[in-house]
């Protein structure tokens with residue numbers, strides 16, 4: 167008996183605050199015209215002081231659970247893909263697990279930069295197909311505005327904040343995730359990186375002074391790499407799924423630069439209309455860009471049950487990859503899941519657990535003394 171991994175829920179969350187190109191042009195030497203024509207970005211979202219990677223991730227994750235009509239307590243696995251985690255550790259996924267009340271879930275972060283959502287999706291699907299898990303919540307979330315150097319016009323024009331999520335559920339019904347293709351080439355690590363704050367360059371006054379905690383990028387080289395791998399990865403997953411290019415109704419690419427997407431369309435000999443493009447409104451939200459684009463494509467009526475689609479990304483590492491899947495679409499209506507109740511229960515549980523740990527600590531010290 168074969169088990170398939172279906173996408174049964176999806177959701178996105180972006181901050182309300184919009185930062186336009188004109189606003190950036192008042193901060194660094196650039197112009198709306200330059201940014202639009204070279205990248206396709208018109209504006210991006212920026213997290214406010216209360217928002218963080220975990221809060222956006224939890225919001226997107228809850229929307230995906232509502233769509234899938236899945237209780238948080240029925241989630242077996244949470245993977246958060248991010249390059250701007252809440253902390254060095256613990257994982258952002260554990261923070262999200264507590265926030266949404268997914269008290270039976272394993273949780274961990276995955277670091278594969280902008281390709282992270284593709285990596286996480288494939289990994290989660292494999293655990294469903296082996297029978298290890300019945301459901302997984304896969305989230306791509308970033309607050310890149312916190313690690314962007316707002317005086318560097320090479321990078322600050324590109325990035326934005328946001329989160330997107332998928333629920334994957336195991337089923338004997340054929341369909342869902344069909345094939346995957348994941349690659350990495352660490353020889354290009356220095357082309358796109360945050361060099362400070364890790365074990366190579368631990369945080370110090372010097373690393374901060376040198377701006378090592380900000381994104382550093384060789385834009386031209388990353389551009390060249392991206393245009394090479396996008397169409398190749400797309401072709402590869404289509405072949406692995408035993409499909410032809412004409413079977414694919416939509417390609418949903420990582421939103422890094424409109425010119426990279428256009429080059430991929432050209433390489434695949436597909437019209438641009440077959441691609442989902444929303445970079446104009448959000449900029450590059452890294453690992454969140456693909457699930458955000460999928461959520462919008464669904465809302466725009468561009469995804470129908472039974473459609474074959476390809477998700478394809480690339481990013482720091484270097485990493486790149488793609489998945490082909492058959493879109494499952496919304497499940498038949500079941501009882502609506504009251505996510506807020508689980509959130510509240512999760513919060514109460516977190517509060518009680520913290521107090522129990524405190525009381526146990528006091529008791530332990532007391533019994534040792536007497």
Ligand code: COA
Nearest residue numbers: 195196200204280319320323385386388389422423480481
């Ligand atoms: N505004 C105005 N001028 C700018 C500028 C800006 N924001 N950024 C760079 N320039 C200037 C450069 O200084 C350069 O001037 P020069 O010719 O006098 O030296 C000129 O514009 C061209 O620079 P170049 O770097 O060749 O531009 P580009 O066409 O390659 O566009 C990027 C730059 C960053 C938009 C482009 O390389 C890119 O998108 N790369 C991929 C980045 C990416 O996707 N990263 C994330 C991966 S997940």
